[in-house]
Amino acid sequence: xxTPTTDEKDEFLxxxxxxxxxxxxxxxxxxxxxxxxxxxxDNGNTALHMLCGNGHADLLDYLLPIIPPVLLSARNSSESxxxxxxxxxxxxxxxxxxxxxxGGPGIDLIDIKNAxxxxxxxxxxxxxxxxxxxxxxxxxxxDPGGEAKEGEVxxxxxxxxxLNAAGIEIEIxxxxxxxxxxxxxxx
Numbered sequence: 001x002x003t004p005t006t007d008e009k010d011e012f013l014x015x016x017x018x019x020x021x022x023x024x025x026x027x028x029x030x031x032x033x034x035x036x037x038x039x040x041x042d043n044g045n046t047a048l049h050m051l052c053g054n055g056h057a058d059l060l061d062y063l064l065p066i067i068p069p070v071l072l073s074a075r076n077s078s079e080s081x082x083x084x085x086x087x088x089x090x091x092x093x094x095x096x097x098x099x100x101x102x103g104g105p106g107i108d109l110i111d112i113k114n115a116x117x118x119x120x121x122x123x124x125x126x127x128x129x130x131x132x133x134x135x136x137x138x139x140x141x142x143d144p145g146g147e148a149k150e151g152e153v154x155x156x157x158x159x160x161x162x163l164n165a166a167g168i169e170i171e172i173x174x175x176x177x178x179x180x181x182x183x184x185x186x187x
Contacts, residue, residue, distance in 0.1 A: 001032045009039045016050035021058055033066040044076035053085035057093045064097070069104040073112060080114040087120040087136070090129040095120075099139055107139050 004012070008027070015023035024047075028036050036047055048071055051059040073081055086094040099109055113119050118126065121140075124133040 001035070002030070004031045004035055004039075010041075012036065012039055013041055013045070013047060013050055016047040016056070016059060017054055019051065019054060019056040019059060021056075021062060024059055024062065028066065033063075036063065037067040037071055040076075043078070046071055046074050046076075046082070048072065048074065048082035049076055049080075049085050052082035052091065052094050052098065053089055055086070055089065055091035055094055057091075057097060060094055060097050064101055064104075069101070072098055072101065072104045073109060075112075075114070078115045081109060081112050081120070083109045083112070083120040084114055084118075084123050087124040087129070087132055088127055090124075090127060090132055092132055092135065095132055095135065099136075110136050110140055 004027070008031070012024065012027045014020075015027065024036075040046055047063060048060070048067075051063070072083070075081055083095065083098045086098060098104070099107060110121055111119055114123075121133055121136045124136060
């Protein structure tokens, strides 16, 4: 396979940013998935940063199986991951795909902090995105004094790999360093 030019790399990142699946497929067909995985812009953003920040779940579905899973935790110059970008921009379907991707870092992505000291959960809270923040909290491994962790049997006897969080109140440090209380499982 040939090596893409700087212009072709820039066009690829723009295709990811604007959600042009046909152009992304054409790039991968011409240059390969390794070339797609290696491209970064001047700020260190990958194709995943671009498409996750803009909510292009169809592009994510196409690229996830063909790029190295380590790209899910790739950090840009501000140390933000694609999950940070998806959380900042309130793209729940993309957030779920990143965290639940088989063979990827999984829930460990939720704990990665950027240069500002914020996790994707903190970014969701800062953006006022309650639905996303609640989903991220539900996916986290919680162990406050022996509570169930992900994949353990909870009090209801369920072993569905998810925490039965009804009525659990947790405290989370928010983006400003303040403690915020959140209740999981409330209607």
